[in-house]
Amino acid sequence: MSTTSTNALPSKTWLVRWKNLRNSCFVDYNLCHQIQLEEEGMKKRLLIVVMSLVLCIGFALSAIAQVKPATLVKQRQAAMTLLGKYFGPLGAMAQDKAPFDAEIVKRNALLLEALAKMPWDGFQEATANEKSEALPSVFKDPAKFKKASEDTQAAIANLVTVSKTGDTPALKTAIGGVGKTCGGCHDNFREKKQ
Missing domain, CATH: 1.20.5 (Single alpha-helices involved in coiled-coils or other helix-helix interfaces)
Known part of the structure; x- marks a missing residue:
């Protein structure tokens, strides 16, 4: 079992x-x-x-x-030169000295917006004695100079916004606003050109 x-x-x-x-x-x-x-x-x-x-x-x-002061001056001058290059055609269009082209305005406005942020850090106290067109008032009244730079950037930002509408009269007004802020800064902070 x-x-x-x-x-x-x-x-x-x-x-x-x-x-x-x-x-x-x-x-x-x-x-x-x-x-x-x-x-x-x-x-x-x-x-x-x-x-x-x-x-x-x-x-x-x-x-x-x-960074060497001379390098800062060159950098800010280069940025200002480019600002002038891309704003010049817009000023001519706003004054009816050139045919108005909304696409060029739009493109240049975007370029100006990027360029407008570049020159300001080049205006350091160390550059005060460097040969340039900057007046001593840039360094004596930095708050006023900063306000002028911010006004220019705000006017350019407004131009970018208006450029998206394609409204010619509004664009001409916005271009004029940029020109006014640029001119105001030049009047107070740049040597007069002969």
């Missing part, structure tokens, strides 16, 4: 499976610990990279802050 007992001891196969399962848990723990160590190492490396970038940016900013 052969009876199979349900209370029999576990077979060796079951023990082998249990040991394998238990060992795999230890392997997983070790693997998890190893991954954790690698993550900590990556965090340290990332921190080193970030700190290096911060130092590089700091050195770059200090180098920028030490």
